[in-house]
Amino acid sequence: MLSYFAKRIASSIPTLFIIITIAFFMIRLAPGGPFDSERPVPAEIAANLEKVYHLNDPLPVQYGYYLLNVLKGDFGPSFKYHDFTVSELIAQGFPVSIQLGLLAILLSLMIGVLLGVIAALRQNSAIDYLVMGLAMTGITIPNFVMAPILILLFGVFWGLLPTSGWGELKHMVLPVIVLSLPQIATVARMTRASLIETLNMPYIRTAKAKGLPTRLILSRHASRATLLPILSWLGPATAAIITGSVVVETIFGLPGIGRHFINGALNRDYTLVMGVVVFYGFLIILMNLLVDLLYAWLDPRIKY
């Protein structure tokens, strides 16, 4: 078990390394440097700046410095926002994004599992078809279509919820719903398939045969085997929610990392975009790692 953990952690390091390396070379290949602005800097100052940022050293040395800085959590200064480093911008946006993301994951898990169980217990009934039809809709309709529709309904026509802004709970309702709808659908489909498979197992038949009520069969016998596959959903879900948060934060005007990222991409703020990519990459790799370790720990059928 321990050796599996060690191996799994070791195997995620090269991926992170590749992300940082691509990031570094893309910064170097980018047309225009941070000091090539309209007003040229005096030669002496330029020389000083180049010295501070090691621009006169050979590329491998610069790469070493960049790697060292990234490991320290320093992504350099922003190209466009004066007085801000990329790390400061990320730190500013992170609380907003993480709240949205965690709430969306929680909501998807709760509602998705509930819907999936209902559909599985009434397999091939009208309710099953309804739930799966809704799930198909949730997966198919993209978030940038869903968000305007919800804003129009809840914000404009009925005036129930604010359509932008940040700070209170009511500001989070619509963004979290938009973020979680596709995930609810995915979880519901997975739960349904997994529960149907579990309910066909011989040990469930045994439980039924000895007269246990459905409620107990579900909670004592079927729940673990059904929910384990859902754990593996967390990895892709993190990636999907991060991608979705880029759209949601833009539409609802929330001050998260996603909006910084898009503004950075539109303004050609190389270091900011790069820093966010490395940060997101790190998050996704970390989540996949955690899921794999949890899986190995929770599932007694897997031996390493």
Added chain:
Amino acid sequence: MLGLIQGLNTKMSALIPNEIIADNAVVGLSPWQQAWRRLLNNKAAVVSIVLLVIIAVLCIFGPLFSPWELDSVDWDNMGTPPHLQSHHYFGTDSNGRDLFVRTLEGGRISLMVGLLATAVSFIIGIIYGSIAGYAGGKTDSIMMRFVDVLYALPFMFFVILLTVYFGRSIWLIFIAIGAVEWLTMARIVRGQTLSLKQRSFVEAARVTGASHYSIIKRHIIPNTLGPVIVYATLTVPQVILFESFLSFLGLGVQEPMSSWGVLIAEGAQQMESAPWMVLSPAIMLAVTLFCLNFIGDGLRDALDPKDR
């Protein structure tokens, strides 16, 4: 008269079963024909195919029948709702450009991106996967480890990075999406190849002196096509979604060209005063995605060897 028709009917119904039995006895169906019949029995898939063909024909030929151009401005109708007399079937945007033409032209782009990028991923995936699976051993594990590493990268963000560096061109979107989507394709093909190369017909081909290249080309790849086609069908909606996502954020297709993502982004900003601007591209996009998903599901059911 009525009696005659009834008599004919009974005669006909007496005839039909015999004919079917005779048909079955004589004509054997190839696996592809069986799959095709199963697909035709799937109502959702058939309706989706018909709808998709209608959308495609509309997108390709529709703009020819409108008096308006992609970027022509109608100074008398700026931001007007759908209106038949002035030939603005979907209304106009705030610059007076016709939304019917812009939506359909956007559809051309979306469908083209979907098909081309899928084709790119299809070709790369099949070649890479079949070589890895056929070679086996060290070559296989190195090639697949490379795929694993790429898999863990947050590709959406690298595509956005690429658009930051190389400008926002539609060709970049093709290449970028194709380069991402081939990973799953390669895994599927490799898995199929691993089991196929043990089969006796491959052995027979080897005995007759066929080269590795021709074994892969003539014997392995044609037999992996079933699952690959299913996955390719499900890739098309993903790709279309990806393109609209980028265009929505302003990083994909650029003005004056139009795309469903661009139109939805423009429409969403003026949703309160001009809801028709967001409705037509949003409905077209949603219907297309639905159809492609249903066709993919239908193909999977039709081609899945488990059900045979």
